Amino acid sequence: MSTNTAYWHIWVDTGGTFTDCIAVSPSGKWQRIKVLSSSCLRGTLEARVAPNVWRFRHRWPVRTDVFRGYRLRLPGTAHQPVGVHRVDFAERLIETEAPLDCALPATFEITAGEEAPVLAARLATATPLDGQFPPLRMRLGTTRGTNALLEKKGARVTLCTTAGLSGLVAIGTQQRPDLFQLDIPDPVLLYERLVEVPEVVAADGTVVQALDAAALDEV
Incomplete structure (x- = not known):
């Protein structure tokens, strides 16, 4: 596929724990972004270098500061979230808009409250919260x-x-992991109820008997 267009091309897969993103810039540069599906970036505060400035350790898939306006919180503590003013990746510094009172080292998370695919796209395109996304096509x-x-x-x-x-549904295909197993366990059912409804569709997709919508109302 040619990616030398005016659009970013972004593909995102969101799982229960992680969200993976492949992004291709209009110039054809590829990058891979992996974030938590909780839409947080996690790091460790290691040292205080000024009242509101901290040296931190991280494994974030980005080196551009787009985090002004994010909220920093300390999981497992009663400390209220504070705003993020800036992040200096060269010096590994993060500056907050209010003081933090915590023992070091301390695990922290920052988030803007957006969905994980939006966070991944924001990191890939280096778009700050107050900025507009460039033209993109997302899957x-x-x-x-x-x-x-x-x-x-x-x-x-x-x-x-x-x-x-x-x-x-219960008969299935009669496939089994062990061909000679005598005590065949029942399959795990993903549904709670099984309801028969009047409708028939042929193998080629032709509707032989249209679905009776009134029958569904009774379900």
Whole structure:
């Protein structure tokens, strides 16, 4: 794919813990960004060099200060979040807008409260909070829905299937990890209820019997 266009091209995959981003600039430069899906950047305060200035350690995928206006918090403490004034990556310094009272070293997080894909795009394009994103085309994928099903978290799930074919869900394909296993365990069901509804679609996608919307209302 040619990437020498006026647009940034950004692809993002958001998981339960991490969000991964591949970004290609209009000039064709590639970069990879990895952030927490909680939309925080985490680091360690190592030393105080001035009342509101700290030397810190980090592994952030960026070397441009776009963090003015972010909030810094100390996880696991009662300390109220404070604003971030500037970050100096050359000297490994972070300046806050108010003092911090904490023992060192101290783990900290900074966030702007944006969704993780937005944070990743902001870091990739070096766009500060008060700046406008450059023209970009973003593709977003996520495994959060799959994770919620597998972990049985989130909303309760009802599966609707063609009337008369609900048994196929349990029968499956008859594939098994061990061909000669006698006590075949039941598959883990990702739904709570199984409901048959009147509708039929042929193998080629042709609608043989249209879905009865009134039947769904009863579900």
